[in-house]
Amino acid sequence: MANPKRKQSKRRSANRRAANAFKAPQFSKDTDGGAFRPHRVNPKTGMYRGRQVLNVEV
Secondary structure, three states: OOOOOOOOOHHHHHHHHHHOOOOOOOOEEEEOOOOOOOOOOOOOOOOOOEEOOOOOOO
């Protein structure tokens, strides 16, 4: 059976765990000041990159 030759450092273990950590979602501002996820259609207005792409009944 294979065994590690040296003990893995605490820093290396912490870096591995930090890379897998969940991150808070980023938000973009719309022209009306609302927040929405980037690279997605704004669900309230139906706008994407300054263009109307969905017909949303308000």
